Amino acid sequence: MSDATFRPYLLTSVLVLATCAILLWMGRVPWCACGYVDLWGTVGTSEGSQQLFDWYTPSHLLHGFIFYAALWLVARRLPVGWRLVIATLVECAWEIAENTNAVIERYREVTISLDYYGDSVLNSFSDIVAMLVGFWLARMLPVWVSFAIVIGFELLTMAIIRDGLALNVIMLLWPLEAIRDWQAAM
Incomplete structure (x- = not known):
């Protein structure tokens, strides 16, 4: 791998480490803060977004699919x-924004995530x-497999935790009482 080819991957690593530092x-x-590291955080508890993975990890996986598709559409001539x-910069910016007091309070106000206090750095890194x-x-x-994974993970998280990427975005930007009631009926 030449220096020019290696640079974006080095920059990607720097972005991830800088995000953790920030x-x-x-x-x-x-x-x-519970004092131990577990593989999976339990939704609806204060440690839900504190462990290595949680039920929102699939949403972040889907970010990768969506960013790849969007960048393929608008910047396909740009080397991968x-x-x-660019995708990493957007994801890192989201992880920083998501962990600001304003966004944490927004989640607590308009969603059923009353026990959400932000992510641990470990959880953000995993995201x-x-x-x-x-x-x-x-x-x-293949595109059809990617599409099936996106739909599958959305349906899985909706069925198990009554949330997912689409519902998360809707509730953060345009909260709907009907969705909140459905989510609270767990």
Whole structure:
């Protein structure tokens, strides 16, 4: 791999590490304040977004599929490494924004996520890695398989936790009482 080809992957790594540093600087806990690291956080508890993975990890995987598709549509002449940099920049920006007091309070106001206190740095790191995996899968898999994965994960998370990427975006931007009531009926 030449230096020019290697640069975007190096920059991607720097973006991920810088995001973790920024989150620590913002006061986010490195890992669960409960005192232990677990593979999976339980939704509806204060440690739900504090562990390595949680039920929102699939949403971040789907970010990778969506970013790959969007960048393929608007920037297909740009080498894939630089498209990955753009996708990572967007994902990292979201992880930082998602962990600001304003967004945390917004989630607590308009969703059923009353126990949401933001992500641990470990969970944010895992979310970014999930996006990277989704981006890579979208690049490698046939379009119909990518589409099936997106629909499948959305249906799975809706069935299990009554949430998912689409519902999360709707409730954050345009909260609907009918969705909130349905989510609360767990």
